[in-house]
Each structure stands twice: as C-alpha cells, then as structure tokens.
Amino acid sequence: MNKIFRVMLLTLCAIITSQSQAGLIYGVQQNNPNLVLIDTMTGLISNVGLLPAGANVLDPVQGLTGMANGTLLYTDGNALPGVHMLNSSNAGLIMSYALPGVADRGGLSFDTPSNSLFSVNNGGPIAQQTGLGGAVNLGFIPVIGPNFPGGMGGDDFGRHFAQGRNTIVGGNFINEFNSVTGAVLNTLPLPNNVDISGMAYDGTFLYVSELSTNFLYTLDPNTGAVFNVVPYAGGPLTALAAVVPEPSSLALFCLVGLCLVSVRKKLKSVTENALFS
Numbered sequence: 001m002n003k004i005f006r007v008m009l010l011t012l013c014a015i016i017t018s019q020s021q022a023g024l025i026y027g028v029q030q031n032n033p034n035l036v037l038i039d040t041m042t043g044l045i046s047n048v049g050l051l052p053a054g055a056n057v058l059d060p061v062q063g064l065t066g067m068a069n070g071t072l073l074y075t076d077g078n079a080l081p082g083v084h085m086l087n088s089s090n091a092g093l094i095m096s097y098a099l100p101g102v103a104d105r106g107g108l109s110f111d112t113p114s115n116s117l118f119s120v121n122n123g124g125p126i127a128q129q130t131g132l133g134g135a136v137n138l139g140f141i142p143v144i145g146p147n148f149p150g151g152m153g154g155d156d157f158g159r160h161f162a163q164g165r166n167t168i169v170g171g172n173f174i175n176e177f178n179s180v181t182g183a184v185l186n187t188l189p190l191p192n193n194v195d196i197s198g199m200a201y202d203g204t205f206l207y208v209s210e211l212s213t214n215f216l217y218t219l220d221p222n223t224g225a226v227f228n229v230v231p232y233a234g235g236p237l238t239a240l241a242a243v244v245p246e247p248s249s250l251a252l253f254c255l256v257g258l259c260l261v262s263v264r265k266k267l268k269s270v271t272e273n274a275l276f277s
Helices: 002-020 249-276
Strands: 024-029 034-038 045-050 063-066 072-076 080-086 093-097 105-111 116-121 126-130 136-141 160-165 172-177 184-189 196-201 206-210 215-219 226-231 237-243
Touching: 024 045, 024 063, 024 196, 034 237, 063 196, 072 105, 072 237, 105 160, 105 237, 116 160, 160 196, 172 196, 206 237
Parallel strands: 063 105, 063 237, 196 237
Antiparallel strands: 024 034, 024 237, 034 045, 063 072, 072 080, 080 093, 105 116, 116 126, 126 136, 160 172, 172 184, 196 206, 206 215, 215 226
16 A cells, blocks of 8 residues: 555656646747747647836847746846846736946846846847946857847856857857856857747747748757647747746645655564664
C-alpha cells in the first residue's frame, strides 16, 4: 500500500511541478492593443490586458522582457517613452521609469545579478542601463545591427541574446553576450535567415518571431537548432518575453509529502533494526 501511495504521489508531483515550471511566453502583436500570451506548442494567442495608454502597436519598435519577480518590462521606443513595469496577469501598469537616449528603443532584457537593463537601438548598438531609471551606457556593445529592435531576449534567466547582422556580406544570426563585459560568448545560426522582431528566453528554450511572417520558432539556446515552428493568427509578434511562475502550493505540498514518506520509511527501518539487534 505504501509503495502504491509513493508511486501515485511521485506521478502527481511530476505532473504538477512540470506544469508550474513551464515558461509563459508573452508578446506584443501588431494591430492588437493588448499584451498577449502565446502557446508555443499550438500558436494560440490570448489577450491578457490592454497595454499602457499611448502605446502604438502599429509601430514595429517594441520591447518586452520578463523579470525574476514575475513582472514584465515594456517599451514602445517611439510613441511611449521610458520603460513600463506591467503586471503579467492583467497588463496593469505598476510603475514607469526613464530610459534616456535616442528614440527607436526596443528589444529589452533585464539582468538581476548585475542590476542592468539592456535595450537595442534600431540598427545600432546595445545600450546598458544601471537599474531601472539609472544612467545609460549607449555603446555597451558598439555594433549589433538588428533590423528591428525587438531582437533581444534573456528575461532575467542569467543569459542574454541579441540579433546580429553581417553588414558586409549580409545574413542574420544570434549573439549570446556577457551581461558584465558585453563580450560575445556564442553565435547561433538563424533559421531561414529570419529578421527577428521578438525574442524570449525561458531558461530552457529560445523563442523568436519575425516581422514578415506569422511563425514562432523554438530554438536550442546553445546550438540554434530548431525544436518547433508554429503559425499563429493576427498581426506579427513585434516583441516577446518569458516569465516562469513560482511553484504552486499544491506542488510544494507534494514535495513535502514525498519528504515525509522518505522520513517515515527511514524511521521504520531504524526501529526495526533496534528491535532485532
């Protein structure tokens, strides 16, 4: 009976934990005034809530990134200056921060360990901001050259990626860069040489979208290999972000239950050894 119970508990915990740890992929979609949630397996798009007043979703210059605390940072580099912290459950505005520098700013990625916000200038370098609303280094990585400033992902999971472009012979790729030094750590190929408009990283997979087609790509962040491609309805996704929810209370209950079962088993073994020794 105890063995059956342990097997059932292990199975339940595996299901619940895997579901609670799945990354939620959010996006900004052209012609849609809402923050959206994307099912990366089916391409189904659901509205979460209206983006901040003044956002111009017709403009491809958008930026979105997830933070470790579960919130989102959003920028519309042309129509809505600054960076805006959003509630990921309803897109409600929590706080707005200054993001000095040139217009056409998008493609956000936040890094808690270095307290840095990275952003892309359209066709220009990656900028680094100290904290939210702090000083900006506009030339943190001098040459990156994305066609659209949505081409950045990291989402506070410790790794950061941005689209690169060979301006001499052409061709697009993805660079992983060091969040402290800006050094390029790895270069990944892009499927079909796509021009990235949105990018997100959930700690396991890299997701990219492009402005000219309605396809979402799921990539290996280490090699660039394509795991999945799904079509989606509506306008192109001009920005992407990932948020991984905290484990649910039921998942934690399961883990505690497993620990108790293990402790009970050890105590029983110790008792039996004491009786027969």
